[in-house]
Amino acid sequence: MNEELQxxxxxxxxxxxxxxxxxxxxxxxxxxxxxxxYVRSTEExxxxxxxxxxxxxxxxxxxxxxxxxLPWMIRITRSCSIDHxxxxxxxxxxxxxxxxxxxxxxxxxxMPDQLAEHASDRRLLGRALAGLTELHxxxxxxxxxxxxxxxxxxxxxxxxxxxxxxxxNRARAELAREFLALQGEEGSR
Amino acid sequence: xxxxHFHLSLDGLxxxxxxxxxxxxxxxxxxxxxxxxxxxxxxxxxxxxxxxFLVESVLGQTTGSICSSVEERLGDWLDGRLEKDRGRELSSxxxxxxxxxxxxxxxxxxxxxxxxxxxxxxxxxxxxDVLMATLESASLWHVAWRRLxxxxxxxxxxxxxxxxxxxxxxxxxxxxxxxxxxxxxQLPAQALAVVQSLGEQAADxxxxxxxxxxxxxxxxxxxxxxxSSAANLILRGRWERLRPRLDRVGGDLRRLxxxxxxxxxxxxLPAAQALGEDVRALWQSxxxxxxxxxxxxxxxxxxx
Numbered sequence: 388m389n390e391e392l393q394x395x396x397x398x399x400x401x402x403x404x405x406x407x408x409x410x411x412x413x414x415x416x417x418x419x420x421x422x423x424x425y426v427r428s429t430e431e432x433x434x435x436x437x438x439x440x441x442x443x444x445x446x447x448x449x450x451x452x453x454x455x456x457l458p459w460m461i462r463i464t465r466s467c468s469i470d471h472x473x474x475x476x477x478x479x480x481x482x483x484x485x486x487x488x489x490x491x492x493x494x495x496x497x498m499p500d501q502l503a504e505h506a507s508d509r510r511l512l513g514r515a516l517a518g519l520t521e522l523h524x525x526x527x528x529x530x531x532x533x534x535x536x537x538x539x540x541x542x543x544x545x546x547x548x549x550x551x552x553x554x555x556n557r558a559r560a561e562l563a564r565e566f567l568a569l570q571g572e573e574g575s576r
Numbered sequence: 577x578x579x580x581h582f583h584l585s586l587d588g589l590x591x592x593x594x595x596x597x598x599x600x601x602x603x604x605x606x607x608x609x610x611x612x613x614x615x616x617x618x619x620x621x622x623x624x625x626x627x628x629f630l631v632e633s634v635l636g637q638t639t640g641s642i643c644s645s646v647e648e649r650l651g652d653w654l655d656g657r658l659e660k661d662r663g664r665e666l667s668s669x670x671x672x673x674x675x676x677x678x679x680x681x682x683x684x685x686x687x688x689x690x691x692x693x694x695x696x697x698x699x700x701x702x703x704x705d706v707l708m709a710t711l712e713s714a715s716l717w718h719v720a721w722r723r724l725x726x727x728x729x730x731x732x733x734x735x736x737x738x739x740x741x742x743x744x745x746x747x748x749x750x751x752x753x754x755x756x757x758x759x760x761x762q763l764p765a766q767a768l769a770v771v772q773s774l775g776e777q778a779a780d781x782x783x784x785x786x787x788x789x790x791x792x793x794x795x796x797x798x799x800x801x802x803x804s805s806a807a808n809l810i811l812r813g814r815w816e817r818l819r820p821r822l823d824r825v826g827g828d829l830r831r832l833x834x835x836x837x838x839x840x841x842x843x844x845l846p847a848a849q850a851l852g853e854d855v856r857a858l859w860q861s862x863x864x865x866x867x868x869x870x871x872x873x874x875x876x877x878x879x880x
Contacts, residue, residue, distance in 0.1 A: 404707075404711055407707075407710070407711070408703065408707055408722075411703055411706050411707065412703055415698050415702055415703060415706070416695035416696055416697055416698060417694060417695050419695075419696045419697075419698050419702075420693060420694055420695050420696035423696055424693075432696075433698070433699070433702065436698070436702070437702075437705060437706055437709060440706045440709075440710060441706075441709055441710055444710040505689075508685060508689060509689055509692060512686060512689050512690070512693075513693070515686075516693070527690065531687070531690045531691075532690050532691060532693050532694050533694055534691070534694070552652075553648060555651060556647075556648050556649065556650065556651035556652060557647075557648060559650070559651045559683055559686065559687075560647040560648070560650055560651065560679065560683065562683075562686050563679050563682035563683040563685075563686050564679065564682070566682050566685070566686055567678065567679070567682045570682075
């Protein structure tokens, strides 16, 4: 944990409200993105993210500074998201691919070529991610998107490190294959 | 070296592209592994080493395609986590396998783009809602202020904000100073006069005398006094002139009411016309319009 973040967490633990607001502002986008990857709905992700921060606020007094804050926060987000999915099981699932609207992946014809290509690839990648198996998507989310170390990912998913490593490799290849297939579909239109 | 690694580097061996160490390893494996020796012999017998898919065709007849086992190591290879010689073997395969080369390219593109999914911008009220739900001492106004601040921040950061703000300000200024019923029609002229006067005063300033600040302060105080007293007088004069016009409109309406009660349709048209005329006169009563009783009223009077 870097010194600035550590200081911020310590100030939060001592009851500094301004530090808490700063912490929320700094990490809300990340928490929201992680929650969205699990619940696949903007509204529900917002609810989950709010719940995450409430839980973080209540758990801060017992948080050990030696532990890394980011993995701890993502672990709480994952846990809240899974709880939320379990609670909503009785309800119909949310729409399959809302990634376009959430990540602002819509095409923009007025953009320069390079930016338009970037946006188009990003949109395809959002779809490719949505098409992966749950485990592969989760591994990619934690390791490649959120940048957690393999050890942390394995601990979070409760699997051996070797399995996490091979699954991560397979997930990346599967994502690339899916991405290529979508590119092919797009090109043939 | 195991069989997988041998297959990965077989093409290099056949084309004599391996370094001495790798070549040594390959030959050692050939002596130890009968199956790989058969594959190697098959490749040699095919003769035409220039055929691009020779290795693939031989592997297809023996071990089958090795691309799926390569795919599982591509991630480590791209991250530079493979041992040096294994990395070379994999590079050799990727160079000679169109399918794997395409996959590697796509993986690189995905690796570039994936971090952009790490964050998702929340709505303007999210922080305030979290703070309200967590901070025990957060009073209502405190949260409301934070929410308002978030909203304003979003508005201020929009690229079109300066243009929209200047447009809205212009519209408000025009309504307040340049429309027929504007409460402060003389404000622009007075503001101009103050600015001109300040300019003249600045030109006459004696460096050893009154400071520029003193001049500005005194001029500003005068301008404020003039503007407020001017506004009061203008409003009062405006009301005095509008009242008879309003009386006329009221009379017209009363007359129309009588006509409706008595069903006097002949008188209806001239009365409606008179009402229309009076309403138009009321609307068009600009600052310089003559008094309805015929007395011209100059609103250019300087109340100060």
